[in-house]
Amino acid sequence: MALATKKIPSAKLRSAAFKRVRADHSAELAGDYVEMIADLIDERGEARCTDIAMRLGVANATVVKTLKRLQTAELITQEPYRAIFLTVEGWKMAEDGRRKHAIVEKFLLALGVSQETARIDSEGIEHHVSTETLRAMGKFLARNGG
Amino acid sequence: MALATKKIPSAKLRSAAFKRVRADHSAELAGDYVEMIADLIDERGEARCTDIAMRLGVANATVVKTLKRLQTAELITQEPYRAIFLTVEGWKMAEDGRRKHAIVEKFLLALGVSQETARIDSEGIEHHVSTETLRAMGKFLARNGG
DNA sequence: TTGAAAGTTTAGCATAGGCTAAGTTATATG
DNA sequence: CATATAACTTAGCCTATGCTAAACTTTCAA
16 A cells, blocks of 8 residues: 555644534534524514524524524523523624624625625635634725725 | 514525525535545545545545545546546536635735635635635735735 | 414424444555 | 455444424414
């Protein structure tokens, strides 16, 4: 196995990036949910299952199931057949997400893409942007009238 | 249900972004695999299970299972206990991914982040960047000596 | 006040993508 | 050339995230 045994020194380094991506993904859904719940509470006074499902474009039952996980993670609280509330932790995560989201979206606009694209792409990108990159985007915005 | 019935006109528009993110995610893994297989073939002449597993940071069995899906999707071909090959379609996807990846990574570097961060963040970001945003990044690179 | 509509939950299914443990094949070398 | 080791595969488990269909609550309005 001469060929197969040759060590790849950077393998561990490489794998770190993919591990981060996988970790990002599992955190992503929770982030999207709490951010959306926060928006709904601010916009309409309360967050309901149906509205979340509609905005996310998934079935009601899917939302219910996910909310159970968020409750276990102590990000939300809810009583059967009642509106959904965020815990302190939940609000913190929502605010964090909003801040990040806003920077990425404004950044894309400043880069010259259309509003529609900025809105859509920022949704996917926001969860994969490190603090360092976020700071670089911030600086760019400061220089380019964000 | 006065409150709950109030229509949210932008709900469909909003949900489109999340739908794209979910679609991106299911395409993402396939993209990472074929890109990595292409790299291995170029670097070492062949792609083997173990190397993919090591670079991705997952167990061997996980790779095997995923490769089955890629075979069903006609992106790769393989015989039991032998190396993995890309189909024409697989090569196309790999090239596409590499091109995208390179632009995003160079873009992040040009934006001023460290090499390490550019490498890691680009891995997560590349799959969520639309053609329009990619073009904007390219333009930025042209202006800023990419 | 009661029934229909709207909203919520439960049950049951599917797929993706992880894992470990155990078995099978290939190969390098003594 | 026999065998130890490395590589690969299979089996079986788990969780996350989607779905539909059916059951249950709430609430509005006749």
